[in-house]
Amino acid sequence: MEYVYAAMLLHKAGQKVEEASVKKVLEAAGVTVDDARVKALVAALDGVNIDEAVQKAAVAPAAAPATAAPAGGEAKAEAAEEKKEEKKDDGAAAAGLGSLFG
Numbered sequence: 001m002e003y004v005y006a007a008m009l010l011h012k013a014g015q016k017v018e019e020a021s022v023k024k025v026l027e028a029a030g031v032t033v034d035d036a037r038v039k040a041l042v043a044a045l046d047g048v049n050i051d052e053a054v055q056k057a058a059v060a061p062a063a064a065p066a067t068a069a070p071a072g073g074e075a076k077a078e079a080a081e082e083k084k085e086e087k088k089d090d091g092a093a094a095a096g097l098g099s100l101f102g
Contacts, residue, residue: 002031003041011050017042 006025007017015021019035019042026033 002026002029003037007041007045008050008054017045017050 003022003026006022006029009025010017010021019038022038022042023033023035026038
C-alpha cells in the first residue's frame with residue numbers, strides 16, 4: 001500500500017511518477033524498497049490518468065443505488081443480508097487490488 005501512497009503523493013505534488021522518485025519517497029519514509037514492486041507500479045500507472053481514476057474510485061460507492069429497507073421483520077432481515085453481501089463483495093474487490101501492490 002505504501003507504494004501506491006508514494007505514487008499518489010508524487011502525483012499530488014506535481015511530480016512525475018518514475019521509478020527513481022518513487023524509490024526516494026519510500027526510502028524517505030523508511031521503507032525497504034523492492035525494486036520489482038516499484039517497476040510494476042510505474043508500469044501499471046503508465047498511461048493512466050490518475051486524477052480520473054481517483055475521481056471514479058471516489059464516486060463509485062456514492063453512485064451505488066440506495067435501497068429502502070422494507071418495514072416487515074422478514075424484509076428487514078433480508079435487507080440486512082443484502083448489505084452483508086455488498087460489503088463482502090467490496091472487501092473481495094479491495095483485497096484483489098491490494099494484492100497487486102502488497
